[in-house]
Amino acid sequence: MAPIQHEVQPLIRIQVQKREQSSQAGVGGNVELRRGWQRWIGLWTDRPGRQGTIVGNRYVIQELLGMGSYGLTYRCTDIQTGGEVALKEAKPSKGKLAVRLLHREADVLRHLQHPAIPELLHTFTVRRRYYMVTEVVRGQTLEQLIFEQEQQYTERECVELALQLLAPVAHVHSRGYIHGDVRIPNVILREGQVHLIDFGLARRLGEPLLPELKRRIKDVLEPEDEQATPDQDLQDIGHFLLFLLYSSYEPQKGHEPASWQEELQLTPALLELLERLLGLRPPYEGGAEELQCELERLRLLL
Numbered sequence: 001m002a003p004i005q006h007e008v009q010p011l012i013r014i015q016v017q018k019r020e021q022s023s024q025a026g027v028g029g030n031v032e033l034r035r036g037w038q039r040w041i042g043l044w045t046d047r048p049g050r051q052g053t054i055v056g057n058r059y060v061i062q063e064l065l066g067m068g069s070y071g072l073t074y075r076c077t078d079i080q081t082g083g084e085v086a087l088k089e090a091k092p093s094k095g096k097l098a099v100r101l102l103h104r105e106a107d108v109l110r111h112l113q114h115p116a117i118p119e120l121l122h123t124f125t126v127r128r129r130y131y132m133v134t135e136v137v138r139g140q141t142l143e144q145l146i147f148e149q150e151q152q153y154t155e156r157e158c159v160e161l162a163l164q165l166l167a168p169v170a171h172v173h174s175r176g177y178i179h180g181d182v183r184i185p186n187v188i189l190r191e192g193q194v195h196l197i198d199f200g201l202a203r204r205l206g207e208p209l210l211p212e213l214k215r216r217i218k219d220v221l222e223p224e225d226e227q228a229t230p231d232q233d234l235q236d237i238g239h240f241l242l243f244l245l246y247s248s249y250e251p252q253k254g255h256e257p258a259s260w261q262e263e264l265q266l267t268p269a270l271l272e273l274l275e276r277l278l279g280l281r282p283p284y285e286g287g288a289e290e291l292q293c294e295l296e297r298l299r300l301l302l
């Protein structure tokens with residue numbers, strides 16, 4: 001498969017790299033030594049709970065679903081209902097910021113109700129650790145599908161997936177928030193249906209980025225990203241589409257890296273849509289609704 005990361009990277013707004021860069025910000029002195037030390041402490045303090053461990057007298061850990069920058073998420077059995085849930089814990093090594101983000105995530109999810117967004121079921125604190133319980137989405141993230149399963153998507157399938165993703169994103173906007181982190185690792189596909197997860201960076205429309213996060217990513221933050229606007233999620237859908245489209249790109253022999261426009265050779269209407277999403281042409285003033293109409297129109301052409 002094509003080296004997607006490399007090809008798309010120059011265009012991807014810095015979100016993909018935010019996490020790595022954030023750990024470097026403000027580090028002085030012997031950077032390597034300090035980083036190594038922090039990594040070691042992180043590995044120890046963030047070691048996942050074992051299978052069979054009961055959390056909060058109610059949730060039995062079955063497996064670790066994933067460890068992100070600020071949280072550990074487990075698939076658990078709820079002893080009270082017998083059902084499966086996702087249990088997310090703030091990453092201990094990330095201290096108060098991770099706990100704050102998890103509280104914010106639960107607060108946002110409380111305001112959302114959409115079939116493509118996991119429902120918030122419960123929050124609790126045990127031994128000063130905060131936990132959030134949501135519906136579990138059994139499936140694979142688009143990141144896993146593209147990079148591990150080497151799944152390839154046609155233009156039409158990409159448009160279909162973007163349309164599906166737009167539904168929960170539009171719902172988030174209609175409730176007065178932006179998701180703020182619409183990326184392939186935060187989109188799960190289950191039985192062909194898209195689900196949007198990870199609301200840790202969600203913000204109220206117009207709300208500036210948390211000062212703690214701003215400090216960590218000050219080198220890479222674009223000024224227009226500071227105040228939350230729906231455009232940021234739409235731009236992220238543009239990057240999401242690029243990742244999907246590159247999944248079926250095969251470089252020619254002796255190929256020199258070129259722009260994504262040259263490499264992907266897209267249907268003109270799709271090219272225009274992407275350029276508008278990525279800020280290379282006038283944006284969609286009508287937000288998610290206008291984008292939805294455009295994608296539906298495009299689907300008929302492909």
Ligand SMILES: Nc1ncnc2c1ncn2[C@@H]1O[C@H](COP(=O)(O)OP(=O)(O)OP(=O)(O)O)[C@@H](O)[C@H]1O
Binds near residue numbers: 066071072073186198
């Ligand atoms: N409700 C869920 N159902 C199924 N899997 C989930 C769910 N929530 C999270 N996961 C899995 O756990 C991983 C980490 O969860 P999440 O993205 O919420 O953590 P995070 O620390 O906020 O990550 P990030 O670094 O991407 O911000 C996800 O990539 C996904 O694989």
